[in-house]
Amino acid sequence: MRKAHFAFAALVLLALTTIGFAQSGDALRYQQPPKEIIEAFDAQPLPAAILSPTKQLMALTYRRPYPTIAELSQPILRLAGARVNPNTNGPQRTANIYAITLRKIADGSETKVTVPAQANLSNIHFSPDGSHLSFLNTKTNGIELWIAETATGRSKMITGTDRLSTPRPEIPVIGCAMARPLVCTMVASLRVPAPAVPTVPDRPERPGKHGRRPRRQLLMKTCSRRRTMTLSSNTISPVSWRRSILRLAARP
Numbered sequence: 612m613r614k615a616h617f618a619f620a621a622l623v624l625l626a627l628t629t630i631g632f633a634q635s636g637d638a639l640r641y642q643q644p645p646k647e648i649i650e651a652f653d654a655q656p657l658p659a660a661i662l663s664p665t666k667q668l669m670a671l672t673y674r675r676p677y678p679t680i681a682e683l684s685q686p687i688l689r690l691a692g693a694r695v696n697p698n699t700n701g702p703q704r705t706a707n708i709y710a711i712t713l714r715k716i717a718d719g720s721e722t723k724v725t726v727p728a729q730a731n732l733s734n735i736h737f738s739p740d741g742s743h744l745s746f747l748n749t750k751t752n753g754i755e756l757w758i759a760e761t762a763t764g765r766s767k768m769i770t771g772t773d774r775l776s777t778p779r780p781e782i783p784v785i786g787c788a789m790a791r792p793l794v795c796t797m798v799a800s801l802r803v804p805a806p807a808v809p810t811v812p813d814r815p816e817r818p819g820k821h822g823r824r825p826r827r828q829l830l831m832k833t834c835s836r837r838r839t840m841t842l843s844s845n846t847i848s849p850v851s852w853r854r855s856i857l858r859l860a861a862r863p
Contacts, residue, residue: 663741668761673710697805700798701754701777708732713761722764774798
């Protein structure tokens with residue numbers, strides 16, 4: 612009798628759920644939080660300030676708060692602790708700066724720097740005399756080097772067909788901006804294309820379900836705080852471990 616009541620309740624719940632999905636056209640779409648939460652997450656971050664060497668000018672950089680899905684879906688090569696995008700020869704995550712404004716310290720006047728369309732800027736540096744500003748623009752197939760005049764805000768790309776290589780974002784690409792000569796890293800012209808990913812496995816695969824083999828460093832780990840020894844998820848203190856060895860040695 613109890614099973615019959617349970618089956619009837621399950622059928623009623625299933626029918627109500629089906630009717631609810633049929634009546635609601637937004638049931639299969641992403642649910643949106645309240646408007647206040649969306650506005651809080653989409654709030655524009657505060658600009659970052661970069662002071663010129665002469666301390667007479669300041670560059671305000673404006674960035675996007677979150678990376679796009681297209682940027683997160685780019686391929687990644689993990690090389691020596693760095694995540695490199697092979698399509699751009701640069702870091703997988705960029706600064707996402709889209710605008711630069713120059714502000715004079717003396718009177719507070721501002722000048723907007725001309726940036727390329729759909730800008731994704733990073734590595735912004737002043738020249739030693741503060742007359743020029745250099746920055747990188749990351750595109751889908753490479754990285755461009757741009758130079759801007761701080762007096763007018765006009766900028767131009769100077770790399771042309773050359774390809775920059777910036778695998779680590781914390782290392783400045785330009786050692787001394789607008790010094791002669793410019794110091795930057797380039798992609799080697801003799802570099803061969805990356806090897807193609809094989810479509811066939813390199814070894815035969817056995818049917819069935821396979822579990823992960825435990826690693827040796829996971830089977831035995833010494834904890835310095837508790838001074839315990841972990842063997843296959845069993846925690847034994849050093850004193851108990853010595854007693855167990857002595858008991859085994861004392862057996863005839």
